[in-house]
Amino acid sequence: MNPDLVVRDAKGEIYTVRYEAVNAMLLNEFLKEHKKVEQLEATVAAATKGFSIDCRRAAKRNSNPDGKPERTSRANPESE
Numbered sequence: 001m002n003p004d005l006v007v008r009d010a011k012g013e014i015y016t017v018r019y020e021a022v023n024a025m026l027l028n029e030f031l032k033e034h035k036k037v038e039q040l041e042a043t044v045a046a047a048t049k050g051f052s053i054d055c056r057r058a059a060k061r062n063s064n065p066d067g068k069p070e071r072t073s074r075a076n077p078e079s080e
Helices: 019-061
Strands: 006-008 014-017
Touching: none
Parallel strands: none
Antiparallel strands: 006 014
16 A cells, blocks of 8 residues: 555544545556656667668678679688
């Protein structure tokens, strides 16, 4: 129980609960979490975009003019 939601009497015992404050507190917590999710989504989108760009650059760098990928697994291509 959140202490901000409890009203105590003169003896310090719980007198009542401030139910009217529950909705505002829940909304505040939801908005904080929603902001975190939006920031994480933006981070993932930026990383995905960067990864796509890197993949395209690597594919372009590894392909021949005819569009076929170069063979890089040969130890000594001049011996053939």
